[in-house]
Amino acid sequence: MAHSEAEAPRLPLRRVVEGTVEGAFEAPAPGLLLAGPSGSLIRAEHYVDADGAPVVMPKDLTGNGFSTASIRRISERQAMELERFRLRRGDVVLARRGELGRAAVVREEQHGRVCGTGCFVLRPPPDSTPTTSPRTCAVRRHGRGWKPTPRGA
Numbered sequence: 001m002a003h004s005e006a007e008a009p010r011l012p013l014r015r016v017v018e019g020t021v022e023g024a025f026e027a028p029a030p031g032l033l034l035a036g037p038s039g040s041l042i043r044a045e046h047y048v049d050a051d052g053a054p055v056v057m058p059k060d061l062t063g064n065g066f067s068t069a070s071i072r073r074i075s076e077r078q079a080m081e082l083e084r085f086r087l088r089r090g091d092v093v094l095a096r097r098g099e100l101g102r103a104a105v106v107r108e109e110q111h112g113r114v115c116g117t118g119c120f121v122l123r124p125p126p127d128s129t130p131t132t133s134p135r136t137c138a139v140r141r142h143g144r145g146w147k148p149t150p151r152g153a
Contacts, residue, residue: 032123035096036115037085046074053079056087057116058095061102066093066110074114085115092122 042055052073060067079086087093087106095102097118106113115121 031125032121034085034115034121034123036117036119036121037082039117041082042074042078042114042117046078047072048075049073052076053086054110054113055116056093056110056113056119058098058102058118060116061093061095061104061119065104065107066113072116079114082114085121087111087113087115087121088123090124092124094120094122096120 047055050073052075054068054071054073056066057072060071074082087110089106089108089111091106093104093106093115094100095118
């Protein structure tokens with residue numbers, strides 16, 4: 001496919017996360033790309049059967065957002081120790097193992113859930129507008145480079 005003016009330019013993911021893409025943001029403000037906690041921070045014995053903070057894993061990411069059908073939970077106390085990994089409205093959660101195309105944007109109802117070990121969190125710069133579709137703000141593999149997905153694609 002030949003490059004045309006209608007296509008979005010290829011951008012290094014690092015520049016997107018740092019907010020240093022010329023013309024992409026009004027004022028450069030860094031975003032955040034964070035891998036979920038290591039397995040030593042959320043162990044099998046930390047999971048609880050009822051009540052607690054939901055932990056988002058790749059299997060919980062669906063084409064429509066998040067599934068709670070088989071979501072695992074940890075105690076609220078354990079979740080407070082993992083505050084750095086708590087999801088915020090507008091974050092994009094991406095699978096980092098298994099089916100790598102899975103992604104979802106955190107809405108108000110998922111705010112406060114914990115990012116699981118198999119996911120990345122892409123936290124856009126603070127001045128960006130959250131959307132409900134990861135297709136409008138995530139990046140995708142395109143040929144040999146990464147390319148932002150154009151709005152409406």
